[in-house]
Every structure is written in C-alpha cells, then in structure tokens.
Amino acid sequence: MALEIIRPGMLTTIQDRGRFGYRRDGVVVAGAMDEWALRIANLLVGNLNSRSESGQIKPEPMALATGFDVATIYQTAPEASAYGSGRVSLSSLQSESLSRSPNVESPAIEFFLVGPTIDFHQDAIFAIYGGCWNASLGGKPVRCGTPYRARVGQRLEIREATAGAWGYLAVNGVFDTPKVLGSRSTHSRSRMGGFEGRALKAGDQIGFKSNCTALTFTANVSCRYVPWTDSVYGNSRDGNELDGGQQSDSQNQSLASTIRFVRGSHWGMLDASNQETVTNSKWIISKKSDRMGYRLEKPSESSLSQRVESDRLQLASPFEMLSEPNTIGTIQLPSGGDPIILMSDAATTGGYPRLGHVAHVDLPRLAQQRPGTAIQLQVISLAQAHQLAIERERQWRRLLYGVRHEPWCALV
Amino acid sequence: MGDAPFSVETLGDQAMLVRFASESTRKCFDRIRYFEQAVKRLSISGVIELVPAYTSLAVYYNPLVIAEFELRQRLLKITLTESITGDAVGADSETIEASSSREIIVPVCYDREFGEDLAYVAQVHGLTIEEVVAIHTSACYFVHMIGFLPGFPYLGGLSHRIATPRKESPRTFIAAGSVGIAGTQTGVYPIDSPGGWQIIGRSPWQFFDPSAATPCRIQAGDTVKFNAITRNEFGIIHKQCMVRNGS
Numbered sequence: 001m002a003l004e005i006i007r008p009g010m011l012t013t014i015q016d017r018g019r020f021g022y023r024r025d026g027v028v029v030a031g032a033m034d035e036w037a038l039r040i041a042n043l044l045v046g047n048l049n050s051r052s053e054s055g056q057i058k059p060e061p062m063a064l065a066t067g068f069d070v071a072t073i074y075q076t077a078p079e080a081s082a083y084g085s086g087r088v089s090l091s092s093l094q095s096e097s098l099s100r101s102p103n104v105e106s107p108a109i110e111f112f113l114v115g116p117t118i119d120f121h122q123d124a125i126f127a128i129y130g131g132c133w134n135a136s137l138g139g140k141p142v143r144c145g146t147p148y149r150a151r152v153g154q155r156l157e158i159r160e161a162t163a164g165a166w167g168y169l170a171v172n173g174v175f176d177t178p179k180v181l182g183s184r185s186t187h188s189r190s191r192m193g194g195f196e197g198r199a200l201k202a203g204d205q206i207g208f209k210s211n212c213t214a215l216t217f218t219a220n221v222s223c224r225y226v227p228w229t230d231s232v233y234g235n236s237r238d239g240n241e242l243d244g245g246q247q248s249d250s251q252n253q254s255l256a257s258t259i260r261f262v263r264g265s266h267w268g269m270l271d272a273s274n275q276e277t278v279t280n281s282k283w284i285i286s287k288k289s290d291r292m293g294y295r296l297e298k299p300s301e302s303s304l305s306q307r308v309e310s311d312r313l314q315l316a317s318p319f320e321m322l323s324e325p326n327t328i329g330t331i332q333l334p335s336g337g338d339p340i341i342l343m344s345d346a347a348t349t350g351g352y353p354r355l356g357h358v359a360h361v362d363l364p365r366l367a368q369q370r371p372g373t374a375i376q377l378q379v380i381s382l383a384q385a386h387q388l389a390i391e392r393e394r395q396w397r398r399l400l401y402g403v404r405h406e407p408w409c410a411l412v
Numbered sequence: 413m414g415d416a417p418f419s420v421e422t423l424g425d426q427a428m429l430v431r432f433a434s435e436s437t438r439k440c441f442d443r444i445r446y447f448e449q450a451v452k453r454l455s456i457s458g459v460i461e462l463v464p465a466y467t468s469l470a471v472y473y474n475p476l477v478i479a480e481f482e483l484r485q486r487l488l489k490i491t492l493t494e495s496i497t498g499d500a501v502g503a504d505s506e507t508i509e510a511s512s513s514r515e516i517i518v519p520v521c522y523d524r525e526f527g528e529d530l531a532y533v534a535q536v537h538g539l540t541i542e543e544v545v546a547i548h549t550s551a552c553y554f555v556h557m558i559g560f561l562p563g564f565p566y567l568g569g570l571s572h573r574i575a576t577p578r579k580e581s582p583r584t585f586i587a588a589g590s591v592g593i594a595g596t597q598t599g600v601y602p603i604d605s606p607g608g609w610q611i612i613g614r615s616p617w618q619f620f621d622p623s624a625a626t627p628c629r630i631q632a633g634d635t636v637k638f639n640a641i642t643r644n645e646f647g648i649i650h651k652q653c654m655v656r657n658g659s
Binding site: 020021022023024025026027028180181189190191192262263264265322323324325327329330347348349354357358359360382385386389390393 | 421422423424425426427429436460461462463464465466467468469470472475476479480557558559560561562563564566602603604605620622623627628632
C-alpha cells in the first residue's frame with residue numbers, strides 16, 4: 001500500500017514547510033523551496049492545515065471532481081469564524097499564517113526541472129502544483145493545479161517543466177515517513193528527515209494513509225483549479241504590481257522577474273554606485289544554484305566591456321565578521337563579489353556580509369526562476385514587506401473560502 | 413564599558429538581530445545568554461525561535477502575529493533590565509558563569525589513521541606530533557555557538573602555537589567525529605561532511621542525535637577538554653555508542 005518511484009526525476013525529495021526550533025543547534029530549516037506551491041498542492045488534495053492532524057477539525061465528506069475520474073474526498077470542515085468577510089485583521093491571521101511557522105503542513109514530493117515517474121499501489125487523490133509540467137496519468141494528460149484520482153496500478157509520469165523550476169506532488173493524506181525534530185522535510189546533507197534522509201531513488205516505496213474513501217469524485221469538474229499564473233509568481237491578471245499584466249497566455253510565459261528585498265545590516269557598507277549596481281543590474285541565476293542558495297552573476301555580455309572590474313560588487317572597505325545567524329532569503333556578499341541568496345537548505349549561520357533579505361512573499365517567485373534566467377532586485381521598506389505578507393495571507397484566505405464554500409467555482 | 417550595550421537590527425522581514433558587542437568575549441556570551449533567557453521568560457506570542465551566535469542573538473518571528481515595532485519595543489525593554497543587572501554584576505560575572513558552565517571531556521584518538529593533517533600541522537609549527545597533541549589536549553575550550561552543521565561547535569581558546577589556516581582546497585568528505593583546526597578555532601564535525609579544516613584526530617562519540625531530547629551533545633556555553641585515547645579505546649567507545657543508539 002504505497003506509491004513507488006519508478007524514475008526519480010531530479011532532486012526529488014519529500015518536503016514539508018521545514019524544521020523549526022532547532023536552528024540554535026545548527027539544524028537547517030530545509031522545507032519546500034516554494035512553500036506557496038506546497039500549500040496549494042495540499043489544498044487541492046484536501047490536506048488543509050496542520051490542525052486537522054491534531055484532531056481539532058472533524059473531517060466531512062465533500063464532493064469534488066475532475067474531468068477524468070470521480071471520487072469523494074474527505075474535506076476538513078469550515079471554520080466557525082473568520083472566512084465570511086473579505087476583511088482580515090492581523091489577529092485573525094494568527095492561526096493559519098502564510099509565513100514559515102512551527103506548524104508544519106503535510107509534506108509533498110518536491111522535484112526540480114524533471115519530475116518523477118510513479119506507480120500507485122493504492123487509490124489516491126493527487127495534484128501537481130508549482131510550475132507547469134508535462135505529465136500524464138495512465139497515458140492521459142494531467143493538468144497541473146487540478147486534483148485527480150489515481151487507481152491502483154496506474155502510472156503517473158511527470159516529465160519536464162515547461163515553466164517554473166520546482167514542482168510539488170501532493171496526495172490526500174500524509175506520507176508515513178517519520179517526523180525528525182518535528183518535520184518530515186528532507187535535508188540530504190545531514191541525512192535527516194524525508195525518506196531515509198535522502199533524495200528518492202527508483203524502487204523506493206512511500207506509504208501513505210489516505211483520508212479518502214473512494215465514493216464519487218463528482219461533477220464539479222474544475223472546482224479545484226488553481227492556475228499557475230497568479231500574482232504570487234508575478235503574472236497576476238490584476239496586473240497591479242508587475243509588468244502590467246501584459247504577458248501572453250502561453251504556457252511558456254516568463255515569470256515576472258522583479259524580486260523585492262529589505263536592506264540588511266551591511267547594505268550601508270556599499271557605496272552609492274555599488275548600491276546602484278545591485279538594484280539596476282540584471283542578475284543571472286547561476287547554474288551552480290541549488291537548495292542551499294541561488295548564486296547571482298552578471299550577464300556574460302557585460303564581461304566583454306571594460307566595466308567588469310568596477311561592476312564587481314565590493315564593500316567600501318574590507319570587512320571581517322564573526323559568524324552570525326542567517327535567514328532564508330538573506331542576500332550575502334562573499335569576497336568574490338557575486339551575491340548569493342540563501343534558500344531553504346541554507347546553513348543556520350554565516351560569516352559573509354548581508355546586503356539584504358528577500359521579502360518573504362517573493363521567495364516562491366524567486367525559487368521558481370530557473371538557473372540561467374535574469375532577475376532584478378528592488379529595495380522595499382520593512383513596512384512594505386509586512387504589508388505584502390498581509391495581502392498574501394488575504395489571498396490564501398480567499399482560496400480557502402473558495403474551496404470550502406464555493407466548490408463549483410474555479411479557484412482563481 | 414562606554415559602548416551602548418545592545419542594538420536591534422533588521423534581519424529580513426521575519427527576524428531581527430540583537431547585537432551585543434563587536435568582540436566575542438566571555439562577558440558578551442553571558443549577556444547573550446541572559447538576554448535569551450529573558451526573551452524566553454516573556455514567551456512572546458509570534459516569536460518562533462532564538463539563535464545565539466558569537467556577538468548576537470537572532471529572534472525569528474511571525475510578522476502576522478506580532479508587529480515588528482511591538483516586538484522591538486519589548487526586546488528593548490529587556491535590554492534595559494539586562495544592562496542594569498549586567499553592569500551591576502559586571503566585573504564578577506566571569507567567575508559566576510564559570511561555575512555554572514558544564515565541562516565536557518571529549519575522547520579523541522590522535523592516530524595517523526584519523527589525524528590526516530596532524531603531521532602537516534606539526535611540520536608548519538616545527539613541533540613533534542606528540543607536542544601538537546599535548547598542546548591540543550592541555551587547553552580548555554569555550555563553546556561560543558553551534559552553527560554551520562547540526563551540532564557543530566565553534567570552540568574558542570586554541571593555542572596560537574598550533575593555530576593553522578584552513579586547507580587550500582576543502583576535502584569532499586570528512587567523517588563524523590573528526591576533530592579539526594581552522595585558524596585559532598578548533599571543532600568537531602558532528603556528521604559526515606565536506607570541509608576545509610585541518611583534521612588532527614577523531615572522537616568515537618556521536619555528537620548529534622536527532623532522536624534525542626537534546627540532539628546536540630555539546631551546547632553553547634559548555635567548556636570542552638580533549639582527552640587522548642588509543643586506537644583500541646576508540647574502537648571500544650565507538651561500539652558502545654553504536655549499541656546505545658540501537659544501530
């Protein structure tokens with residue numbers, strides 16, 4: 001009773017939202033590179049939040065549907081309060097905040113650029129979210145952002161990403177991999193968590209307990225469709241912040257590439273022209289990027305010009321520092337002059353100057369930029385970053401509301 | 413004293429950094445520890461975790477639960493209290509803290525088999541291998557912080573007579589338990605890892621165990637001494653550690 005990995009794909013691991021509370025012991029947070037995508041994937045299959053594990057919310061059956069198959073999945077019940085009005089106050093956000101918090105969500109299988117091929121040895125409700133993927137279930141195409149029912153013996157093939165970089169395969173229920181220090185996230189380097197502390201390999205069997213009793217997966221076909229191109233990734237139809245909503249509808253549309261950040265402790269050690277270089281340049285995400293960090297480089301064209309040396313980022317005066325705590329999203333500047341943005345597997349402490357920290361709401365968008373693509377960095381204030389976080393939480397609430405009360409509508 | 417005791421810096425939109433001094437001293441460590449305890453006692457809702465480092469303490473928080481301004485105010489209030497008691501205790505604090513610190517004696521086998529860079533370290537300083545081992549085992553090391561890897565202790569107090577720069581090109585594999593030197597720091601690799609430190613020996617202990625209530629055998633604030641053991645003793649202790657962990 002499990003799902004079996006036939007071909008692993010790339011960097012395929014089990015991740016939840018991360019391991020909190022042990023950074024003081026040097027334990028890396030790890031967790032999904034794109035936690036928004038992890039959330040949506042879990043939302044699509046009915047794993048709503050961590051409190052369902054603690055039993056505070058009783059499951060109730062809820063009819064759902066896809067175009068291909070039919071079943072009923074159990075859904076966590078609507079909250080007594082909070083969801084009805086569109087207004088969200090700070091205090092009402094406390095329980096289910098978007099920000100990384102000690103409440104881990106259900107894990108999903110995370111993969112990078114090339115997805116895994118999986119055989120289901122039991123019935124399952126699954127969904128893929130994060131990027132766009134060429135995928136098929138039993139030979140029929142699968143649309144990302146929609147839940148499906150897989151039957152015993154069916155094969156799910158997730159091939160290459162046509163947009164984005166990190167994908168998440170969630171199944172209804174929870175994988176029976178053990179929690180290590182409170183989380184099921186894999187940190188390969190310390191061989192902790194996930195499936196035997198490592199990336200998945202062909203032949204691995206991952207058990208899971210589904211909360212779904214297979215009845216009907218009824219007529220509301222597109223009810224749980226969350227399109228990939230939404231405001232989180234910079235392709236908002238509202239077009240209120242980035243690119244004015246000008247993208248085409250093609251699957252290959254590029255993600256909006258402006259990444260916002262707040263200034264770090266050592267930003268002031270750059271002189272004005274270096275600060276301008278940070279914010280006015282196009283930065284290429286290096287091929288050497290990984291779960292630990294995205295390395296930024298100048299586009300190679302500029303290396304032809306004579307400005308190369310002056311372009312290289314440099315502190316106004318040399319600076320040696322003792323190791324200090326990091327965060328996910330810290331933009332650090334090693335002596336070589338190419339900044340590194342720390343990602344989920346970042347070491348807990350580091351000895352490089354911190355130019356800034358990517359706004360938490362932009363980490364999913366940053367994570368989904370493929371190696372080789374260009375991004376731009378934009379300074380915002382701390383207050384703006386917090387305002388964005390509140391808006392993101394409202395967006396999450398709207399999605400939850402839609403799932404619970406208007407399952408016949410597309411969740412856009 | 414002269415300098416202001418603390419400042420609060422931004423560490424992104426979900427953390428702030430409380431900075432205590434520019435130099436890592438025992439007194440600075442004591443202040444950080446005091447401050448950390450004070451924050452814990454307040455049990456501020458929205459604070460996720462606290463991470464102490466050499467001269468600073470990171471406070472990770474959820475901005476949807478507690479406003480940055482409010483958290484900052486609450487931290488600054490502690491600061492005042494601490495600076496009063498901290499200054500009052502002032503000069504005596506080192507002796508007070510010394511008594512409350514755990515001393516951990518770590519067995520290390522300095523055989524060539526484990527201490528791959530021992531000969532190099534000896535040669536650089538014009539010492540014999542025995543002298544290097546004697547110097548390394550004679551000192552008391554203070555654990556300033558844990559970081560880099562799960563359970564990796566940053567130890568201060570290495571004698572300048574054996575301080576050696578990192579290797580020019582890091583090794584791709586260093587076994588768990590390996591004891592190394594990097595500049596004036598010494599430390600133990602708690603898990604298998606790549607690394608650039610000069611390796612002079614190996615301890616049979618398991619330093620990091622995620623299934624234990626306290627995963628790290630060595631904690632910030634501990635005092636560490638190294639005790640030389642033979643290859644034979646290494647084998648025996650190593651076996652005991654494996655049995656205890658059921659593997």
